[in-house]
Amino acid sequence: xxxxxxxxxxxxxxxxxxxxxxxxxxxxxxxxxxxxxxxxxxxxxxxxxxxxxxxxxxxxxxxxxxxxxxxxxxxxxxxxxxxxxxxxxxxxxxxxxxxxxxxxxxxxxxxxxxxxxxxxxxxxxxxxxxxxxxxxxxxxxxxxxxxx
Amino acid sequence: xxxxxxxxxxxxxxxxxxxxxxxxxxxxxxxxxxxxxxxxxxxxxxxxxxxxxxxxxxxxxxxxxxxxxxxxxxxxxxxxxxxxxxxxxxxxxxxxxxxxxxxxxxxxxxxxxxxxxxxxxxxxxxxxxxxxxxxxxxxxxxxxxxxxxxxxxxxxxxxxxxxxxxxxxxxxxxxxxxxxxxxxxxxxxxxxxxxxxxxxxxxxxxxxxxxxxxxxxxxxxxxxxxxxxxxxxxxxxxxxxxxxxxxxxxxxxxxxxxxxxxxxxxxxxxxxxxxxxxxxxxxxxxxxxxxxxxxxxxxxxxxxxxxxxxxxxxxxxxxxxxxxxxxxxxxxxxxxxxxxxxxxxxxxxxxxxxxxxxxxxxxxxxxxxxxxxxxxxxxxxxxxxxxxxxxxxxxxxxxxxxxxxxxxxxxxxxxxxxxxxxxxxxxxxxxxxxxxxxxxxxxxxxxxxxxxxxxxxxxxxxxxxxxxxxxxxxxxxxxxxxxxxxxxxxxxxxxxxxxxxxxxxxxxxxxxxxxxxxxxxxxxxxxxxxxxxxxxxxxxxxxxxxxxxxxxxxxxxxxxxxxxxxxxxxxxxxxxxxxxxxxxxxxxxxxxxxxxxxxxxxxxxxxxxxxxxxxxxxxxxxxxxxxxxxxxxxxxxxxxxxxxxxxxxxxxxxx
Numbered sequence: 001x002x003x004x005x006x007x008x009x010x011x012x013x014x015x016x017x018x019x020x021x022x023x024x025x026x027x028x029x030x031x032x033x034x035x036x037x038x039x040x041x042x043x044x045x046x047x048x049x050x051x052x053x054x055x056x057x058x059x060x061x062x063x064x065x066x067x068x069x070x071x072x073x074x075x076x077x078x079x080x081x082x083x084x085x086x087x088x089x090x091x092x093x094x095x096x097x098x099x100x101x102x103x104x105x106x107x108x109x110x111x112x113x114x115x116x117x118x119x120x121x122x123x124x125x126x127x128x129x130x131x132x133x134x135x136x137x138x139x140x141x142x143x144x145x146x147x148x
Numbered sequence: 149x150x151x152x153x154x155x156x157x158x159x160x161x162x163x164x165x166x167x168x169x170x171x172x173x174x175x176x177x178x179x180x181x182x183x184x185x186x187x188x189x190x191x192x193x194x195x196x197x198x199x200x201x202x203x204x205x206x207x208x209x210x211x212x213x214x215x216x217x218x219x220x221x222x223x224x225x226x227x228x229x230x231x232x233x234x235x236x237x238x239x240x241x242x243x244x245x246x247x248x249x250x251x252x253x254x255x256x257x258x259x260x261x262x263x264x265x266x267x268x269x270x271x272x273x274x275x276x277x278x279x280x281x282x283x284x285x286x287x288x289x290x291x292x293x294x295x296x297x298x299x300x301x302x303x304x305x306x307x308x309x310x311x312x313x314x315x316x317x318x319x320x321x322x323x324x325x326x327x328x329x330x331x332x333x334x335x336x337x338x339x340x341x342x343x344x345x346x347x348x349x350x351x352x353x354x355x356x357x358x359x360x361x362x363x364x365x366x367x368x369x370x371x372x373x374x375x376x377x378x379x380x381x382x383x384x385x386x387x388x389x390x391x392x393x394x395x396x397x398x399x400x401x402x403x404x405x406x407x408x409x410x411x412x413x414x415x416x417x418x419x420x421x422x423x424x425x426x427x428x429x430x431x432x433x434x435x436x437x438x439x440x441x442x443x444x445x446x447x448x449x450x451x452x453x454x455x456x457x458x459x460x461x462x463x464x465x466x467x468x469x470x471x472x473x474x475x476x477x478x479x480x481x482x483x484x485x486x487x488x489x490x491x492x493x494x495x496x497x498x499x500x501x502x503x504x505x506x507x508x509x510x511x512x513x514x515x516x517x518x519x520x521x522x523x524x525x526x527x528x529x530x531x532x533x534x535x536x537x538x539x540x541x542x543x544x545x546x547x548x549x550x551x552x553x554x555x556x557x558x559x560x561x562x563x564x565x566x567x568x569x570x571x572x573x574x575x576x577x578x579x580x581x582x583x584x585x586x587x588x589x590x591x592x593x594x595x596x597x598x599x600x601x602x603x604x605x606x607x608x609x610x611x612x613x614x615x616x617x618x619x620x621x622x623x624x625x626x627x628x629x630x631x632x633x634x635x636x637x638x639x640x641x642x643x644x645x646x647x648x649x650x651x652x653x654x655x656x657x658x659x660x661x662x663x664x665x666x667x668x669x670x671x672x673x674x675x676x677x678x679x680x681x682x683x684x685x686x687x688x689x690x691x692x693x694x695x696x697x698x699x700x701x702x703x704x705x706x707x708x709x710x711x712x713x714x715x716x717x718x719x720x721x722x723x724x725x726x727x728x729x730x731x732x733x734x735x736x737x738x739x740x741x742x743x744x745x746x747x748x749x750x751x752x753x754x755x756x757x758x759x760x761x762x763x764x765x766x767x768x769x770x771x772x773x774x775x776x777x778x779x780x781x782x783x784x785x786x787x788x789x790x791x792x793x794x795x796x797x798x799x800x801x802x803x
């Protein structure tokens with residue numbers, strides 16, 4: 001089903017092109033590596049869930065060129081990202097920033113892990129405590145298990 | 149005519165499933181009912197299969213009076229793509245969904261003879277309820293049997309990207325897994341309604357979990373490989389919402405597989421296991437909702453009709469809400485279980501479940517958060533690959549570290565120090581292998597060697613269990629081999645599945661960290677070198693396919709070990725739709741692959757060529773095959789045991 005992805009991508013184009021084209025690439029390998037790294041974290045806005053580094057769309061091409069222009073002009077990586085966020089909004093960042101509106105996103109999994117860990121820990125302790133006091137019940141249970 | 153027969157068969161299946169569901173749920177205590185529901189389940193399967201066959205027949209003979217065939221097929225398509233076109237669209241794929249659902253119901257009816265009658269009745273009734281809901285959804289909002297009059301002379305085309313053998317394999321496998329978990333859900337509902345929740349229940353439900361899990365593993369792996377070779381930029385996992393939709397049931401299903409083990413062997417974790425059975429199928433339903441409703445602006449979404457989305461959302465709410473209400477009502481009554489120390493097989497499996505559940509939550513939140521934020525606050529953000537790689541990776545790492553300990557620990561009370569000693573050899577080997585790779589790749593400091601260390605640790609740790617149980621190095625070799633092949637099949641399947649995870653991890657790390665890429669323009673006769681492979685562009689050919697024309701680039705690849713292979717990379721244009729696609733040339737060398745993609749011709753007669761060398765990339769999917777294979781191996785053993793009706797009938801008789 002994943003393959004459907006290409007459908008809209010292709011529909012947006014007259015002909016499929018490659019993602020990074022040779023004529024886009026910068027002569028300076030250090031700058032080009034930085035450009036690639038930044039591109040991988042930027043969303044192709046007209047595609048679904050694709051970075052501009054992977055996408056064939058014309059807009060992705062324009063953004064790739066833009067990133068390289070900013071880098072050549074001497075911007076830092078963060079300045080390039082900030083520039084694109086100012087232009088296109090946070091939607092352009094594949095890695096969401098930490099902020100009041102994304103705090104739940106970032107802490108959800110750690111919170112579940114911690115709460116789950118506490119539940120498991122407390123449950124185990126309670127069970128052991130119960131096992132030590134309620135001996136008769138324990139015996140009955142053990143007996144039941146032997147019979148099985 | 150056959151289309152109307154198929155339509156009627158589906159209506160009939162809907163009616164039978166609705167009646168089975170109502171009668172079964174109301175009168176489940178009457179033992180005589182089980183036989184009727186079994187027949188009803190088989191009948192539902194026969195009818196839906198007939199409906200599906202009618203669609204296939206219409207597509208095969210290119211009957212374009214069928215609206216669906218007109219919209220998604222073309223008479224020039226090869227036969228195989230005419231057949232797969234049946235489910236390469238919303239309506240047909242819903243019918244495939246229902247077909248797999250009733251197939252599972254019929255399988256329960258066929259293999260469930262030794263289940264207690266009331267439990268069987270309830271399972272089949274719940275299964276029928278799901279069938280009624282989704283066959284009704286198909287009939288009323290996504291009817292595949294609509295006709296056109298006058299019938300068009302020629303059909304439109306199946307999306308060219310889908311004209312691939314992947315469409316023949318991927319959706320059926322994925323649905324077998326996805327929808328297969330409905331059986332676990334039905335068993336959980338039956339257990340909650342009847343109050344019969346014991347180790348025997350876990351034993352009955354485990355084979356269904358296992359078979360669904362195996363198919364889902366294969367389906368996801370196949371989908372990943374399909375995307376890898378078809379989409380043409382060599383990526384194999386994108387954390388796309390639709391991928392996540394199939395991955396979440398897999399994570400929850402993996403947790404279920406392990407917790408059901410605890411329930412079966414030790415009669416513990418009952419509430420949690422029931423909860424997981426509900427969650428797993430709920431995630432399957434959520435996935436169906438996300439894909440089918442159009443809520444994702446994803447291009448995967450075939451349907452963008454909001455009424456469909458609302459109906460599925462209502463079904464989703466009804467099933468999940470109903471299930472959890474029942475769960476909340478009943479869960480308090482079943483809080484007894486076997487006792488165990490924290491350091492034990494049970495303890496390890498609980499940790500496994502904790503991490504897998506957290507990983508599921510991480511993927512779920514990452515998938516739904518942007519949708520919810522957009523809907524509730526109106527802010528749009530993207531949650532993409534970097535986020536998932538980070539959060540998922542951080543959760544998986546500890547799980548992989550503790551994984552080899554699990555099978556070594558004894559039930560009830562384990563000895564961690566003794567287990568660590570027995571795993572020392574595997575740990576040493578893993579460290580050695582990882583350091584060796586680190587040195588061979590130039591000693592570049594990165595996370596990659598650590599990732600490899602994890603992969604080797606899991607793989608060697610899995611093998612260490614077999615070595616240990618066979619008593620290698622502690623007794624003579626002949627005895628050890630005898631012991632090795634005398635080990636129960638479950639020991640083998642555990643080791644192979646865990647080994648498969650290690651293999652997949654090694655493949656992921658190696659292919660991500662040491663991939664080489666070359667983007668260039670070439671003229672015929674020109675050559676480049678990538679990862680010591682000499683690639684020569686020999687020239688372009690114009691090829692006419694059955695329903696497309698192709699500009700085929702011919703490449704000669706000379707591998708470092710000698711030998712020249714010819715690879716063909718294509719740029720196709722499909723006749724009916726005029727849509728272009730690219731077909732990459734992929735050559736496999738051992739576990740490595742060389743991936744050549746042909747780009748558009750430049751004005752000066754040069755062609756853009758993109759080459760990747762992907763070391764050990766095939767391990768990613770081979771590991772998945774090992775996991776699924778291990779599951780089937782365990783199943784082949786398990787079924788024999790299920791066939792022996794001692795505990796079930798003895799218990800039923802005693803009650």
